Amino acid sequence: MRVLWIGFGQAGGKITNALLGMNRRLYSGIAINTEEADLSGLGNIREKVLIGKYALRGRGVGSDIDLGASIAEKSLAQMMDSIDAMVRKRDPEVIWISAGLGGGTGAGGSFVLANELKKVYKHIPVYGIGVLPSVTGMPNEKEALNLSNTVKSFELWSHYFNNILLVDNGQYEQPNVTRESVEGMFQRVNENLAQTLTTILTAGEMRPPPQEVFSSSEVKATMGLIGDVSTIGHCSEEIRIRSQFWRGGMEPGTHELESIIERSVEKSALTFPTDVSGARSASLIVHGRPEHLYAQAISVGRSRLEELTTVGKVRYGDYPDRRTKYLAAITIVSGISDFSRLDQMRKRVQELNGSIPSNHRTVTDSMVEPSVI
Numbered sequence: 001m002r003v004l005w006i007g008f009g010q011a012g013g014k015i016t017n018a019l020l021g022m023n024r025r026l027y028s029g030i031a032i033n034t035e036e037a038d039l040s041g042l043g044n045i046r047e048k049v050l051i052g053k054y055a056l057r058g059r060g061v062g063s064d065i066d067l068g069a070s071i072a073e074k075s076l077a078q079m080m081d082s083i084d085a086m087v088r089k090r091d092p093e094v095i096w097i098s099a100g101l102g103g104g105t106g107a108g109g110s111f112v113l114a115n116e117l118k119k120v121y122k123h124i125p126v127y128g129i130g131v132l133p134s135v136t137g138m139p140n141e142k143e144a145l146n147l148s149n150t151v152k153s154f155e156l157w158s159h160y161f162n163n164i165l166l167v168d169n170g171q172y173e174q175p176n177v178t179r180e181s182v183e184g185m186f187q188r189v190n191e192n193l194a195q196t197l198t199t200i201l202t203a204g205e206m207r208p209p210p211q212e213v214f215s216s217s218e219v220k221a222t223m224g225l226i227g228d229v230s231t232i233g234h235c236s237e238e239i240r241i242r243s244q245f246w247r248g249g250m251e252p253g254t255h256e257l258e259s260i261i262e263r264s265v266e267k268s269a270l271t272f273p274t275d276v277s278g279a280r281s282a283s284l285i286v287h288g289r290p291e292h293l294y295a296q297a298i299s300v301g302r303s304r305l306e307e308l309t310t311v312g313k314v315r316y317g318d319y320p321d322r323r324t325k326y327l328a329a330i331t332i333v334s335g336i337s338d339f340s341r342l343d344q345m346r347k348r349v350q351e352l353n354g355s356i357p358s359n360h361r362t363v364t365d366s367m368v369e370p371s372v373i
Contacts, residue, residue, distance in 0.1 A: 001201040001216040004092035005029040006083070007045065008113065009068075009106025010038045011131045012099035014186065018194035020044040023202060028090040030082055032113075034071055034105045035060035049082050051075035051109075061104040065149055068108025076116050087121065093216050094125045097161075102133035102146035107153035114160040125225060128161040130154060132272070132341070134169035134185070144352040147345045154342060163223040163334060165230050166272035167193060168341060193271070196234050196330055203285050203319045211293075214285055214317020219332075222283040222315060228335040231272040233264040236328035239292065252288070252327050254297040261286070261301030264329040265308055273341055276309045280335020283315040288327040290320040301329070309333055 005027060007016030013031040020029045021044045030047045033039050036058030039048045050058060052071035061067040072079075086092075095117055099106025110128060117126045132150055135143040157164055172189045180188075204215040223230060237260060239252050261284065267273040276282075284302060286293055298316065305314045314331075 001204065001219055002026050002090060002093045003028075003201060004083070004086055004090060004095045006095065006097045006113070007031045007042070008097055008099040008110045009033055009103050010035065010100065011103065011186075012097065012106045012110070012129070013038060013042050013045070015098040015129060015131070015190050015193065017042040017044045018187075018190040019197065022194050022198040026202065026205065028086055028092065030086060032079060032105075032109070033060075034058070034068070047082055047086065049079055051078060061108070063102075063104040063145055063149060065104055065108035065153060068104040068106070069112050070108075071105075072109030072112040076112070079113060080116060080120065083117070084120075087124075092124065094127060094220070095121070096127045096129065098129035098131070100131045100133060101150040101153045101157075102131075102135075103149065107149055111153075111156045111160040114157075118160070118162075125162040125220060125223070126160075127223060128157055128164045130157060130164050130166050132166065132168040132170065132345075134173055134182075136170075136173060140352050144349050147352075148349045151342060151346055151349070158227060158229070161227065162225050163228050163230055165232065168272050171268070171271065171273060192234075196232060199287055199319060199328075199330060200232075200285055200332065203317045206319070210318045210320050212316055212318050214283065214315070214319075218283060218315050218317065222281050222332050222334050224280060224334055228280060229339075230332060230334035231270045231274055231276075231336060233266070233269045233271075233276075233331040233333065234328065235260050235264040235266075235269050236287075236326045238325055239289070239327050241325060252292040254294045254300075257286070257288075257292070257294055257297035257327060257329075258301050258304070260327060261298070261329040261331075262304050262308070264331040265305060265333065270333075272336075274333075274336050275338040275340075276333045276336065278337045279309045279311055279333045281315075282306075282309045282311045282334070283317070283332045285317050285319055285330045286328070287319040287321060287330065288324060289322055292327050293318050293320060305331060 005016040007013035016029045029045045031045045032049045034052045099110040133146045302314045
C-alpha cells in the first residue's frame with residue numbers, strides 16, 4: 001500500500017522516521033514542526049518543513065494547542081506546497097498524519113492540516129495516528145497539561161480524520177526494566193509500531209502472493225471513511241526452530257495459533273486499551289512460516305474474533321515468511337466505542353487541578369476554536 005506519512009511535531013516525526021526506515025519503496029514521508037532542533041535528528045526523512053519560523057524563531061509552541069493550530073493555519077500554503085509535490089510524485093493511496101496528542105504543534109496543527117487535505121484530495125483518505133502520552137514521573141503541572149491537551153485534541157481530531165488510530169504510550173512502559181531510558185522506551189515503541197503497521201500495509205504486496213491476500217482495499221474497508229477510531233492488537237510467540245533447537249521456543253500447533261489470535265485483542269495487546277465488543281469492523285493478519293499457518297486454526301481464531309468484537313465478518317490475510325522466528329497475529333479493530341481510558345485522563349486532570357495553585361491550573365473544558373471548525 002502506497003502511503004504518504006506526515007510526521008507532525010516531535011512524536012509524529014519520530015514515528016514517521018521509524019516507518020520510512022522500514023519500506024522506502026511504498027512509503028514516502030514529510031516531517032513538519034515548529035521546533036527546528038526536532039527536525040534535525042530525523043535521518044530517514046528528506047522532506048522537512050519548519051513552520052512558524054518568523055513568529056517562533058524555530059523554538060516550538062510550548063505545548064500550546066491554540067498556538068499550534070494558529071501557526072498551522074497561517075502555514076497551510078507552505079505545508080501544502082511540499083505535500084502536493086510528494087502526492088504528484090508518489091501517488092499515495094492514503095495520507096497518514098502522526099502526532100502526539102499531548103503536545104502543541106502536532107496536536108493543534110494536525111487537524112487543521114487534515115481538514116485542508118480532505119478538501120484538496122477528495123479521493124485520498126486521510127488517517128491519523130494519535131499518540132497518548134506516558135506521564136509517569138512527570139510533575140503534577142506538566143502531567144495535567146499533557147492529559148488535558150490529549151483530551152482536547154482527541155475531541156478536535158474526531159471531526160477531521162477519516163480514521164484515528166490511537167496509540168497509548170502508557171501501554172508500553174516496562175516498570176520492571178530499570179535500565180531503559182525514556183528515549184529508549186519511545187524508540188522501542190516507535191519501532192514496534194512501525195513494524196506492525198508495515199506488516200499490515202505490505203501483506204498484499206508480497207511476491208509471490210500469499211494464499212489470502214490482504215490488499216489496500218481491505219485496509220481502507222476496515223478503517224472506514226466515517227471518522228472511526230481504531231486500535232491494533234499484536235500477539236506473538238517465538239517458535240522452536242529445528243536447526244536452532246538449543247534456543248527453545250514454542251512448538252507451533254493449531255491450538256497455539258488459535259490462542260495467539262484470540263490474545264491479540266486482549267486489552268494488554270492493543271495499542272489503545274479498550275473493550276473491542278461493539279466494533280464496526282475488524283481484520284486479522286497472521287504472520288509466520290508457511291507450514292505454521294494452519295487453515296483450521298485460523299478459521300477457529302477468526303470465529304472467536306467475530307464473537308469478541310461482535311463484527312459480522314472479520315477480514316483476513318496471511319503473511320507467510322520463511323525467515324521469521326515468530327508466529328504472530330495482528331488484528332485491526334475499527335469503530336471502537338469504549339473510551340474509558342480517556343475518561344480516566346479527564347478524572348486525573350480534575351484531581352491534579354485540585355492540587356495545583358489556581359494560577360497554574362489547566363482548563364479542560366475550553367476547546368480550541370480555529371477558523372476551520
